[in-house]
Amino acid sequence: MTDNLSKHKALSEHETLSAHYRAIIESLGEDIHRDGLADTPTRAAKAMQYLTRGYQQSLEEIVNGAVFESDISEMVVIKDIELYSLCEHHMLPFIGKCHIGYIPNGKVLGLSKFARIVDMFARRLQIQENMTKQIADAIIEATGAKGVGVVIEAQHMCMMMRGVEKQNSSMTSSVMLGLMRDNLSSREEFLQFIR
Numbered sequence: 001m002t003d004n005l006s007k008h009k010a011l012s013e014h015e016t017l018s019a020h021y022r023a024i025i026e027s028l029g030e031d032i033h034r035d036g037l038a039d040t041p042t043r044a045a046k047a048m049q050y051l052t053r054g055y056q057q058s059l060e061e062i063v064n065g066a067v068f069e070s071d072i073s074e075m076v077v078i079k080d081i082e083l084y085s086l087c088e089h090h091m092l093p094f095i096g097k098c099h100i101g102y103i104p105n106g107k108v109l110g111l112s113k114f115a116r117i118v119d120m121f122a123r124r125l126q127i128q129e130n131m132t133k134q135i136a137d138a139i140i141e142a143t144g145a146k147g148v149g150v151v152i153e154a155q156h157m158c159m160m161m162r163g164v165e166k167q168n169s170s171m172t173s174s175v176m177l178g179l180m181r182d183n184l185s186s187r188e189e190f191l192q193f194i195r
């Protein structure tokens with residue numbers, strides 16, 4: 001897509017979203033013209049576009065060639081990558097941390113790219129389990145790693161602010177691929193690292 005076309009698309013998406021937010025606010029019985037709310041539809045649209053910007057990104061673009069040759073075969077672990085996502089059921093935030101371990105196969109990935117991969121999938125409408133798998137698959141795709149493990153711990157606002165209203169529950173999801181799945185000692189090493 002050309003730059004002009006994508007700018008136009010983003011603009012019309014913004015206008016559509018703003019109009020929908022205006023309708024939502026009116027449906028709540030609020031006065032859309034009062035001072036505090038006058039700019040809220042455009043602000044909310046901009047915020048929602050930011051919170052879902054992962055839809056505009058691709059793995060290739062965010063990795064940007066930052067895959068380096070290396071002959072290390074030991075596990076690399078990146079811990080405590082914070083994430084902010086929106087659950088696809090209620091569009092309310094879930095917030096947590098992602099831990100990634102991988103066993104390189106001749107290539108390592110630039111450190112910041114793990115966080116970018118997490119963000120690319122978190123900034124969409126998600127369920128935690130699918131996001132965990134998508135991150136693991138992306139790391140295999142980008143590096144050809146022999147194994148990868150991804151663990152996400154998160155708290156879901158849809159369980160805290162509403163619904164069952166449980167303030168202290170959190171969910172842990174994990175996906176292990178390749179050697180991380182098949183080799184018990186690798187998996188234990190990873191889990192030991194993130195404990």
Ligand SMILES: Nc1nc2c(ncn2[C@@H]2O[C@H](COP(=O)(O)OP(=O)(O)OP(=O)(O)O)[C@@H](O)[C@H]2O)c(=O)[nH]1
Nearest residue numbers: 087088089090126127128129156158159162163164
């Ligand atoms: N497995 C999983 N479930 C999620 C996630 N985010 C939200 N949910 C759940 O999705 C379910 C949707 O259930 P429904 O019964 O259709 O919706 P609801 O009436 O709003 O459900 P309650 O939250 O129980 O009030 C709820 O159990 C949520 O807790 C997630 O990332 N993973």
Ligand SMILES: [Zn+2]
Nearest residue numbers: 087089090158
């Ligand atoms: Zn939810």
